[in-house]
Amino acid sequence: MHFDATHRDHLYNIIFNRRDVRRDFLPTPIDDDVIQRLLTAAHHAPSVGFMQPWDFIIIKNPETRAKIKDGFLAANEASAKLFDGERQTLYRSLKLEGIEEAPLGICITCDRSRTGNVVLGRTIKPEMDLFSAVCAVQNLWLAARAENLGMGWVSILEDQVLYDTLGIPESLDIIGYFCIGYVEAFQTTPDLERYGWQDRRPLNEAIHYEKWNTDS
Numbered sequence: 001m002h003f004d005a006t007h008r009d010h011l012y013n014i015i016f017n018r019r020d021v022r023r024d025f026l027p028t029p030i031d032d033d034v035i036q037r038l039l040t041a042a043h044h045a046p047s048v049g050f051m052q053p054w055d056f057i058i059i060k061n062p063e064t065r066a067k068i069k070d071g072f073l074a075a076n077e078a079s080a081k082l083f084d085g086e087r088q089t090l091y092r093s094l095k096l097e098g099i100e101e102a103p104l105g106i107c108i109t110c111d112r113s114r115t116g117n118v119v120l121g122r123t124i125k126p127e128m129d130l131f132s133a134v135c136a137v138q139n140l141w142l143a144a145r146a147e148n149l150g151m152g153w154v155s156i157l158e159d160q161v162l163y164d165t166l167g168i169p170e171s172l173d174i175i176g177y178f179c180i181g182y183v184e185a186f187q188t189t190p191d192l193e194r195y196g197w198q199d200r201r202p203l204n205e206a207i208h209y210e211k212w213n214t215d216s
């Protein structure tokens with residue numbers, strides 16, 4: 001298949017308009033066929049040795065989400081204390097999850113032993129399986145945006161909360177917990193930038209030609 005400029009522009013639009021969403025979720029349920037499309041997109045991510053190490057746990061039950069929210073609250077309190085003074089005040093004013101408001105939660109795991117001990121492409125860099133599972137996250141994130149669904153990553157959460165609440169085997173690694181739902185509106189700017197926590201770094205500072213350039 002050859003993509004034309006219209007396809008290209010659609011993809012870039014989706015990339016640039018994707019946001020980490022944790023506020024303004026609507027209670028509107030998400031149809032199962034939409035969820036299936038999202039997971040199919042995630043499942044088509046690249047993976048080292050094609051090991052497809054991910055699994056997806058779908059969470060809709062409000063009681064389950066309330067337990068996960070409790071885990072967030074504990075972790076967030078501990079996290080807030082690591083910042084001082086005004087920075088802590090600003091941290092505490094941020095909305096960093098939408099666990100209970102978003103009607104759908106997805107937990108993504110990584111089975112590092114899937115396909116055996118020796119994996120093509122992972123022999124020298126063992127973390128490649130974890131990176132592969134994160135590729136599935138990004139596919140999910142972009143597919144969600146294409147479906148006009150907001151998605152937010154909640155990493156302010158001890159893994160044990162998810163192992164216990166969701167009955168995940170301890171042999172699996174937890175990649176993340178994600179809140180998904182329709183939203184009132186998508187913001188054009190990341191929340192952390194909007195609320196004065198962190199600005200986007202200029203792209204030219206991130207690009208180096210031929211070798212590392214400390215001047216740029």
Ligand SMILES: Cc1cc2c(cc1C)N(C[C@H](O)[C@H](O)[C@H](O)COP(=O)(O)O)c1[nH]c(=O)[nH]c(=O)c1N2
Nearest residue numbers: 018019020022095096097153154155156190191192
């Ligand atoms: C691995 C990882 C983990 C987290 C995040 C992202 C990623 C990649 N982000 C979202 C993060 O703050 C956000 O991506 C940036 O601020 C940029 O905003 P946009 O994603 O462009 O809207 C995030 N946001 C949040 O409110 N609570 C969280 O726990 C996390 N955790």
